[in-house]
Amino acid sequence: MGPAPANHDSASARATTPGSPADIVARIERLPVTRFHIKARFIVGVATIFDGYDALMIAAVMPVLVGLWAIPPGKVGFLISAANVGQLIGALFFGWLADRIGRLKTLTLSVALYSLAAFACAFAWDYNSMAILRFIEGLGLGGEVPVAAAYIGEMAKAKGRGRFFLLYESIFTLGLLGATVLGIFLVPAFGWQSMFFVGALPALLTIVLRWQLPESARWLADRGRAAEADRIVGDIEQMARAAGQPLPEPSRSLAATANVTASWSELFSDYYRRRTFCVWALWFCDYFVSWGISGWAPTIYATVFKLDYGTSMRYALATSVASVVGGFTVAFLVDRTGRVKWFAGAFALAAAALLTLWWVGPYSATFVMCMLALAYFFIGSNSSMLFLYTAEIYPTRLRARGTSTGTAFNRLSSSVGPPIVGATLAGFGLGSVYLLLGCVALVGAIVAAAFAVETRERVMEDVSP
Numbered sequence: 001m002g003p004a005p006a007n008h009d010s011a012s013a014r015a016t017t018p019g020s021p022a023d024i025v026a027r028i029e030r031l032p033v034t035r036f037h038i039k040a041r042f043i044v045g046v047a048t049i050f051d052g053y054d055a056l057m058i059a060a061v062m063p064v065l066v067g068l069w070a071i072p073p074g075k076v077g078f079l080i081s082a083a084n085v086g087q088l089i090g091a092l093f094f095g096w097l098a099d100r101i102g103r104l105k106t107l108t109l110s111v112a113l114y115s116l117a118a119f120a121c122a123f124a125w126d127y128n129s130m131a132i133l134r135f136i137e138g139l140g141l142g143g144e145v146p147v148a149a150a151y152i153g154e155m156a157k158a159k160g161r162g163r164f165f166l167l168y169e170s171i172f173t174l175g176l177l178g179a180t181v182l183g184i185f186l187v188p189a190f191g192w193q194s195m196f197f198v199g200a201l202p203a204l205l206t207i208v209l210r211w212q213l214p215e216s217a218r219w220l221a222d223r224g225r226a227a228e229a230d231r232i233v234g235d236i237e238q239m240a241r242a243a244g245q246p247l248p249e250p251s252r253s254l255a256a257t258a259n260v261t262a263s264w265s266e267l268f269s270d271y272y273r274r275r276t277f278c279v280w281a282l283w284f285c286d287y288f289v290s291w292g293i294s295g296w297a298p299t300i301y302a303t304v305f306k307l308d309y310g311t312s313m314r315y316a317l318a319t320s321v322a323s324v325v326g327g328f329t330v331a332f333l334v335d336r337t338g339r340v341k342w343f344a345g346a347f348a349l350a351a352a353a354l355l356t357l358w359w360v361g362p363y364s365a366t367f368v369m370c371m372l373a374l375a376y377f378f379i380g381s382n383s384s385m386l387f388l389y390t391a392e393i394y395p396t397r398l399r400a401r402g403t404s405t406g407t408a409f410n411r412l413s414s415s416v417g418p419p420i421v422g423a424t425l426a427g428f429g430l431g432s433v434y435l436l437l438g439c440v441a442l443v444g445a446i447v448a449a450a451f452a453v454e455t456r457e458r459v460m461e462d463v464s465p
Contacts, residue, residue, distance in 0.1 A: 017226065021396075024221040025461050026250035027233050029157045033164070034239045037155060040213055041164075044148045045171040047111050050202045051145050052175020054083065054118070056320065057199055058134065059295050060183030061192040063302045063309050068192075069127050077419035080295045082131040086138025087145075088411035094143025095404020096264075099397065103151040103216045106400075107144060111202050114140030118199035137199075142411060145387070146403035153391035154218040154399070158459045162334040162388060169384040170327035177320040183298075184313045222396040266398055267405060271465075275393045276402070278451040279386070280409045282343065285444030286382045288413035289350065292421045292437045293372050293379070294319055295414075304430055305365040315369045322373040323380030330381035338456040339389050340448060346378035347445035353378075354438030362430045371434075379441070386410075392455040395464040 017023060031037075058080055065071060071079065090110065098106040117137035124130035149169070156164045179195070186194040220229035240247055267276045297319055301312035334342055353375040362368045386406065394402030424433050455463050 020226060021218075021221040021461075023250075024217050024229050024233055025459070027237065028155065028217065029459060030248045030250050031157060031233075031236060032240055032245045032247075034236055034243065034245065036236050036239055037164075040155060041152065041168040043213060044107070044152055045168050047107070047144055047202055048148055048169065049171050049175040049178065050114070050199060051141060052171075052177075053179045054114075054137070054141055054175070054199060056175075056179035056183075056294055056316075057195050058083065059298050059316070060179055060313065061187060061195050062299055063312060064187060064192045065127075065130070066299070071127055075127065076299060077296075077422035079127065079131055079134070080291075080418040081415040082134040083138035083141065084291075084411045084414035086135040087142030088138075088408045088415060090139035090142025091146055091404040091408045091411060092142075093139075095146050095400045095402075095407075097143075098147045098150060098400035098404075103147055103154070103219055103400065104213060105215075107147045107151065110140045110143030110147065112140070114144060115200045115202045116140075118196050118202075121199070122193040122196035138411075142407065143404075146390075146407045147400055149387040149391050149403050150400040151216050153388065153460070154216045154396065158457050160335060160457075161392075162339075162385075162456065163331055165388045165391075166327070166331035166334060166384055169387050170324070170331050174324060177317075177324050180313060180317045180320040184310060184317070188310065218396050264401065267394075267402060272394065272398075272402075274451060275453060276405070278447060279390050279393065279402075279406050281447045282382075282444055282452070283386055283390075283406045283409040284413040285347070285440050285447070286379060286386060286413075287410040288417040289354070289375070289437045289441050289444075290379050290383055291414045291417045292433065292440075293376050294323075295418045296421050296425075296433075297372065300368075300425075300430065301365055304362075304425075305368075307365060315365060318369050318373040319376040322377040323383075326377040326379075326381035327384045329377075330385055334385060334388075335456060338454050339385065339392075340452045340454050342385060343382060343389075343448035343452055344445050346382045347441050347448060350375040350378040350382075351438045351441035351445060354434045354441060358431050358435040358438060362434065368430075375437075375441075382444075389452075389455065392458075392460055392463055393453065395461070398464075 062076060062080065065079070066076060094106050094110050097109075114137055117133055117140060121130065121133045121137060124133055152165055152168050153161075182198060183195060186198070214232045214235070215228070217229040217232045220226075220232070237247060266272060294316075297316040298312045301307045301315045302309065307315065330342060330346075337345075353371050357368065357371040357375075360367075387403070390403045390406040391399055421433055421436070424436055453463075
């Protein structure tokens with residue numbers, strides 16, 4: 001976006017220094033959804049699609065790799081988890097970097113790293129080489145996801161923020177669906193390598209990210225770069241005026257601070273400690289269940305129920321479709337229900353479906369498919385909402401770091417979950433797997449109901465001073 005003078009609407013609007021944190025927050029909070037917002041959500045959202053794609057890409061190729069490389073059952077879970085270990089480290093590093101050098105530069109670097117590593121995965125020659133390359137791929141992907149969430153969250157205003165953000169975040173579920181659909185068609189026709197060639201496509205986004213989007217105005221103002229923040233918000237205001245969209249008077253009652261030094265220890269300060277531990281638990285529970293369902297589904301259908309590859313992938317498609325539906329459902333309802341009620345209710349209903357599957361018994365592939373789809377509808381909706389919620393409960397100076405540590409627990413659970421599921425399956429049978437997953441979902445419901453704070457339609461600077 002080219003420079004344009006910031007045109008404040010009245011003398012009272014000039015009472016706050018243009019480009020100061022309070023000024024930027026006040027002006028963002030009165031902005032309508034403009035062409036800029038739509039473009040930003042689309043461009044960053046395309047990168048997010050590939051997070052969802054990567055989550056199930058390895059699941060789609062695993063039935064082939066198991067036979068090709070003679071991978072024993074005990075090692076399957078570790079190969080699924082390799083990228084998640086990388087994502088854990090990448091989330092912490094790139095989250096820190098985003099708070100230091102900016103959201104957009106960090107996002108560009110992480111997307112480029114992920115794409116190059118995904119391309120290299122297509123040339124893996126055995127179990128060990130694939131595990132190493134998937135780990136490197138995870139480093140980039142772990143950075144992209146939380147930084148993108150911080151960037152999108154910082155451009156949203158309080159009213160309708162849940163819907164605004166989750167319509168972007170729900171694109172993630174299209175990646176889950178895409179990986180399953182492409183797996184059905186690409187792997188038999190072009191080999192397992194084709195899935196990784198598709199995964200390398202986000203490299204093209206690095207050019208778009210670099211030249212088509214500005215830095216987060218909230219972050220710039222927080223770093224004391226007033227002129228840049230003022231210019232960016234001024235550009236968006238000009239777009240709104242050109243489209244005939246009204247710009248209400250900015251509220252000058254909003255508080256915001258600048259140049260406050262952030263540190264990792266602030267996550268555990270008196271004000272943020274409870275939030276930090278709560279959101280870590282929610283991330284862990286949600287993704288432990290999510291990966292326990294989606295990461296293993298094709299392999300379970302192929303090995304336990306002896307379905308062929310195509311049928312296994314079509315059965316797994318049901319959970320991906322359920323996740324898409326759940327993601328878009330929560331986007332339209334969460335500003336009415338609030339965050340806490342949805343978290344607790346969705347976890348509880350997912351637990352009910354999984355515990356029913358355990359109690360009745362996984363007696364057929366069709367019954368397992370139906371109950372897993374029901375559970376994944378609710379777990380998938382919480383997966384999307386966690387990115388929104390975590391960005392809301394931390395201040396700008398700490399937002400990328402706070403979101404990255406939350407997603408690190410996502411990656412931790414995604415790393416330990418598949419091996420634990422594999423060990424449970426081998427030692428106690430399929431029914432015990434769903435007992436385990438149901439209990440973890442139930443813990444998530446209890447934590448959300450007892451410790452989460454409501455953020456619905458509250459200005460982020462008021463939620464997190």
